[in-house]
Amino acid sequence: MSQDKSSIDSLRREIDRIDDAIHDLLMKRTEVVAGIAATKPPEVVPLRPAREAAVLRRLVSRHRGAFPKAAVVRIWREIMGALVGLQGPFTMAVCDEGPHGPAGIIELAHGHFGSVAASVAFRTPGQAVRALTDGQAAVAVVPLPGDQEAEPWWLSLTFDTGVVPRVVARLPFAGVDTPKGAPAAAQGLVLACREHDETGDDRTLLVVETAPDLSRDRLRAVLGAAGIEVTDLLAVHRGPHRLHLVEVNGHLVAADPRLSAVVAARDPVERASVVGGYATPFSPQALA
Numbered sequence: 001m002s003q004d005k006s007s008i009d010s011l012r013r014e015i016d017r018i019d020d021a022i023h024d025l026l027m028k029r030t031e032v033v034a035g036i037a038a039t040k041p042p043e044v045v046p047l048r049p050a051r052e053a054a055v056l057r058r059l060v061s062r063h064r065g066a067f068p069k070a071a072v073v074r075i076w077r078e079i080m081g082a083l084v085g086l087q088g089p090f091t092m093a094v095c096d097e098g099p100h101g102p103a104g105i106i107e108l109a110h111g112h113f114g115s116v117a118a119s120v121a122f123r124t125p126g127q128a129v130r131a132l133t134d135g136q137a138a139v140a141v142v143p144l145p146g147d148q149e150a151e152p153w154w155l156s157l158t159f160d161t162g163v164v165p166r167v168v169a170r171l172p173f174a175g176v177d178t179p180k181g182a183p184a185a186a187q188g189l190v191l192a193c194r195e196h197d198e199t200g201d202d203r204t205l206l207v208v209e210t211a212p213d214l215s216r217d218r219l220r221a222v223l224g225a226a227g228i229e230v231t232d233l234l235a236v237h238r239g240p241h242r243l244h245l246v247e248v249n250g251h252l253v254a255a256d257p258r259l260s261a262v263v264a265a266r267d268p269v270e271r272a273s274v275v276g277g278y279a280t281p282f283s284p285q286a287l288a
Helices: 002-038 049-062 069-086 103-112 125-133 153-158 216-225 255-263
Strands: 091-096 118-122 141-144 165-170 190-193 202-210 230-238 242-249 269-279
Touching: 002 069, 002 103, 049 069, 049 269, 069 103, 091 103, 091 125, 103 118, 103 141, 103 165, 103 190, 118 125, 125 141, 125 153, 125 190, 153 202, 190 269, 202 216, 202 230, 216 230, 216 242, 216 269, 255 269
Parallel strands: 091 118, 091 141, 165 269
Antiparallel strands: 141 190, 165 190, 202 242, 202 269, 230 242
């Protein structure tokens, strides 16, 4: 018995040494990030979604052993969120409506940006986005849009004047595998006043204006014929012109010749605007 206790005590001391080493490296990482922050202009929002996605993908790809990959992602998201807050003022404008209630989107926001991130709740997605454009927040976190919104907030992303936010992330970044028959997990989008950067595995969001009678299947076919692969049709607004919020494969910019060709034909697409994009989230299988 005493030999077993001695062995356990030795292993616990080893765990303490490992914990100290992890803590030392965490403090060192904080110092390095502070050095990077000191080189940036004070007005720059300390947010680099593409860089964060690259870090997480690299860690998951090199991970070995029994410790869950999903937990690795969760730990590093907490670290990165805390360090973003140390680089300058960082407040999240969070919409508290949606099918999962206030807790769903607020939990997504803090799961991505960390438990210490400051947040302000707004009743509608539009109010959260306006708080972002007014400078009250560094990011807005809103529910994934649907077809039933009376005033779709994403239409404002096509405006050509003023500070226009862009979608920069889709949440959760660590995919959730919903059991069959269970309610779908909360999903959301992150917006910031910056462009989305390329990571090598991306999705781009387009707002596509078409004739009012164009079906979703027909829109998929038209974009596909131009070499643009539709991965998701998130929402549609039916007005004098039909407006579709479309997720497509890859990193597209406004000057992409494929978009220009689709619009130049003017039948049936009248306009296509890039309104943001994001690194493709991990699938549940990638984190298994």
